[in-house]
Amino acid sequence: MTRAVALLLPLLLPACAAAVVPIPLPAPAPKTQSFTVIGRAPAEVAAMFGKPALDRTEGTARQLQFANANCVLDVYFYPDKRSGKVAATYAEARTPAGQASETAACIDGLTLRS
Numbered sequence: 744m745t746r747a748v749a750l751l752l753p754l755l756l757p758a759c760a761a762a763v764v765p766i767p768l769p770a771p772a773p774k775t776q777s778f779t780v781i782g783r784a785p786a787e788v789a790a791m792f793g794k795p796a797l798d799r800t801e802g803t804a805r806q807l808q809f810a811n812a813n814c815v816l817d818v819y820f821y822p823d824k825r826s827g828k829v830a831a832t833y834a835e836a837r838t839p840a841g842q843a844s845e846t847a848a849c850i851d852g853l854t855l856r857s
Contacts, residue, residue: 792853814849
């Protein structure tokens with residue numbers, strides 16, 4: 744009897760193993776407009792958001808600020824060291840009260856819809 748159990752045991756062990764249940768992957772996040780800001784010229788960014796609430800130049804840097812009731816977006820432009828072309832290199836968002844805000848959501852909320 745012991746020999747029969749020893750022979751059957753390897754056949755029964757896989758049945759005792761827990762079934763592997765695949766975990767579904769989360770749905771991809773919706774695409775935002777945030778990727779379209781960095782690398783764009785000031786005129787292109789203004790075309791996306793309309794007239795800036797603030798247009799400030801300091802040395803070779805330029806800041807455009809866009810705002811609505813929900814957020815304020817600051818986009819900073821600097822000239823490329825090789826080509827000299829001015830392009831957005833950084834964007835930061837906040838609420839009108841000054842608290843940090845999600846930049847991508849702010850960009851999507853400010854984007855002019857056609």
